[in-house]
Amino acid sequence: MASTATSPSFQKPNSVTVKGFKIITQKLPILKADPIEEMTKELGITPPEMIFGDNFVAIEHEQSPWGIAFNAFDALDRVDKTGTSMLKVAYSREWQKSREKTHEGIKEVVKPFDWSYTTDYTGTVKPGSRPFIATTKPIPIELLKRPDPILFYDDVILYEDELADNGITMFSCKIRVMPSRLLLLARFFMRLDNVLFRLRDTRVYVDFDEMEIIREYQSRECEYEAVRRTLAATRDDVPAVMRDPNRLSEILPLVEKRLERVALTE
Amino acid sequence: MSDLDRAIAQLRACRLIPEAQVRELCYKARELLIEEGNVVSVDAPVTICGDIHGQFHDLMELFRVGGDVPDTNYLFMGDFVDRGFYSLESFLLLLCLKVRYPDRITLIRGNHESRQITTVYGFYDECIRKYGSANVWRYCCEVFDYLALGALVLGASSELEPTGPSMDTTQSTMPIDDELETEILNSRGEVTMSTYRPRPQHSSDPSSISPPRDISATSNQAPFRSGAAGTSASGDAGGSYGSRTGAVLCVHGGLSPAIDTVDKIRLIDRKQEVPHEGAMCDLLWSDPDEIDGWGLSPRGAGFLFGGDIVKRFNYRNDLSLIARAHQLVMEGYKEMFDGGIVTVWSAPNYCYRCGNVAAILELGEDTSNGGTVARSNGDYGRSNGILGSTNKAAVRSPGRRYRVFEAAAQDTRGMPAKKPVADYFL
Numbered sequence: 208m209a210s211t212a213t214s215p216s217f218q219k220p221n222s223v224t225v226k227g228f229k230i231i232t233q234k235l236p237i238l239k240a241d242p243i244e245e246m247t248k249e250l251g252i253t254p255p256e257m258i259f260g261d262n263f264v265a266i267e268h269e270q271s272p273w274g275i276a277f278n279a280f281d282a283l284d285r286v287d288k289t290g291t292s293m294l295k296v297a298y299s300r301e302w303q304k305s306r307e308k309t310h311e312g313i314k315e316v317v318k319p320f321d322w323s324y325t326t327d328y329t330g331t332v333k334p335g336s337r338p339f340i341a342t343t344k345p346i347p348i349e350l351l352k353r354p355d356p357i358l359f360y361d362d363v364i365l366y367e368d369e370l371a372d373n374g375i376t377m378f379s380c381k382i383r384v385m386p387s388r389l390l391l392l393a394r395f396f397m398r399l400d401n402v403l404f405r406l407r408d409t410r411v412y413v414d415f416d417e418m419e420i421i422r423e424y425q426s427r428e429c430e431y432e433a434v435r436r437t438l439a440a441t442r443d444d445v446p447a448v449m450r451d452p453n454r455l456s457e458i459l460p461l462v463e464k465r466l467e468r469v470a471l472t473e
Numbered sequence: 474m475s476d477l478d479r480a481i482a483q484l485r486a487c488r489l490i491p492e493a494q495v496r497e498l499c500y501k502a503r504e505l506l507i508e509e510g511n512v513v514s515v516d517a518p519v520t521i522c523g524d525i526h527g528q529f530h531d532l533m534e535l536f537r538v539g540g541d542v543p544d545t546n547y548l549f550m551g552d553f554v555d556r557g558f559y560s561l562e563s564f565l566l567l568l569c570l571k572v573r574y575p576d577r578i579t580l581i582r583g584n585h586e587s588r589q590i591t592t593v594y595g596f597y598d599e600c601i602r603k604y605g606s607a608n609v610w611r612y613c614c615e616v617f618d619y620l621a622l623g624a625l626v627l628g629a630s631s632e633l634e635p636t637g638p639s640m641d642t643t644q645s646t647m648p649i650d651d652e653l654e655t656e657i658l659n660s661r662g663e664v665t666m667s668t669y670r671p672r673p674q675h676s677s678d679p680s681s682i683s684p685p686r687d688i689s690a691t692s693n694q695a696p697f698r699s700g701a702a703g704t705s706a707s708g709d710a711g712g713s714y715g716s717r718t719g720a721v722l723c724v725h726g727g728l729s730p731a732i733d734t735v736d737k738i739r740l741i742d743r744k745q746e747v748p749h750e751g752a753m754c755d756l757l758w759s760d761p762d763e764i765d766g767w768g769l770s771p772r773g774a775g776f777l778f779g780g781d782i783v784k785r786f787n788y789r790n791d792l793s794l795i796a797r798a799h800q801l802v803m804e805g806y807k808e809m810f811d812g813g814i815v816t817v818w819s820a821p822n823y824c825y826r827c828g829n830v831a832a833i834l835e836l837g838e839d840t841s842n843g844g845t846v847a848r849s850n851g852d853y854g855r856s857n858g859i860l861g862s863t864n865k866a867a868v869r870s871p872g873r874r875y876r877v878f879e880a881a882a883q884d885t886r887g888m889p890a891k892k893p894v895a896d897y898f899l
Binding site: 234235237238239240243256257290293295296298299301303306313315316317318319320322332347348351352354357360361362364370371372374381383390393400438446453 | 478555564585588594598730749750751752758761764766767768769770771772773774775776800801802803804807823824826827828829853893895896898899
């Protein structure tokens, strides 16, 4: 078969252990045809065009069974597979209307599912882990703003799709590990051109000394036109901002927020 | 050295040419392209390439692997621009080569060769960044409107000439008198896989042979063929045999329910922005899928077509293969529907982060007919059970050589750093 791409940027699993917490990341090329076929079968939906099925980020506590991981399969398993929440591209009506007469026989939508790959995935908790419970205790942002040395950093894509040139959808994880704490941001970002923006952020904060984990989930969403209008009133480079989930997270209104906590000492 | 040769040299070095020269180049290109039909006829041998997406250094790698223009005859199936960082250098170089060697390179239109798409996916921004205005973008878009919608490769050989030493051990078990149908080569030119098929038998009664029964495709022992191709010497009711293999239709996306013959593509008024409606849009946007018949994409726009559609279209048009691009395939190429259609993808490590390999498809020239190429795409026969018709003999698919290649080394050229830069994200 075709030889495998061996780009130096793709490495063996990276890992670091700080105060009893082991952090592992793996970045490999997108899946080949056979594993994609397998995944399609198991998921029941067509995976995104760029599917980094071997990539993951994992955090494990060495002295207890607690652990959490983020991987593409589990993220995609939470995508709506029924088609009940299906979006339509901006020019869908125009497209379909122009074809009503000529191709009346073709009405059937092939394998309907949420092709925007929207997911509320907040990570896969290791079996036997002490469970998360709802809390009001927020992630201590001030502590995370301190310029503590970053001992380990990685940015791992799980999947990405160009929505057939109708925007972008992407699930990626960033993690930074400092001497006393870590922050993981797992972000689903979707822009359907001229239709909608979506952000689903999961932040996992681990305090190594307190042996405490806080997980925050935020869902943000806004119509494309409203975002465009907001940006038009600024001096910003609008197309650039529309590609930048960091900037968009300041603009998109919050739809849902959840806080959970687990303490490994109690 | 002419200005054009100088421009080619400069672009090959990934340096842009002045705006005035771009303008002149685009003007010349348009004059040339306006003469081309919607479906360009291309004689084998030809090397068919898929999406490039502004990955200039990988385009250079493609030329290294596939041979240079004009030594190699190229057919690019669109999506030259957007996504990558060097859409301008890539497209302008291809355009220069087109103007310089019009008969050695064919460019057809992809869905990214459009004003609307390039405004969103990078090419417009790149033009502004590199030239300081939208002028060059405008010149290029005018060229896009004149690009052909498809190409028909004629005179491809059903059998490959084997490439040197093979790393594939399976072939030693193959009978020697089988013919080489496909070959996969890595970027060093080493064979990594080969497939064979039985050589058709000599016979004066083509109907007794099945499934492949094109008697003109007997062997490389040309002098002993029972009936010269194109002469109807076989006496088959399906008409004269114009070629050993059927023609190969190349198009960026795929088929359209509004198009049942290649000739209908010829009737489209193509000199416009890619519309949302009609056959022109479908040819540039649709995708094959494992379905029966036609389907609508769940996205609410775009057609999907199944294997039966491909079979019927190929049969009706005496095609042995449809080559298309448009979709990322990790192995660089993907054959579907019993080899009736192939997706070719030529952008390795797509978007500088996918780690995929790319491929180009070489079709050899059928020399058994003294180099004469049948011009028709409707005369030579084929047989296929699905329509219950038996008066057409089977066309044999062309021998297919895939050259698979990886991304050009990136360290030297100021790409975005692969090692993520640690930041204090919140």
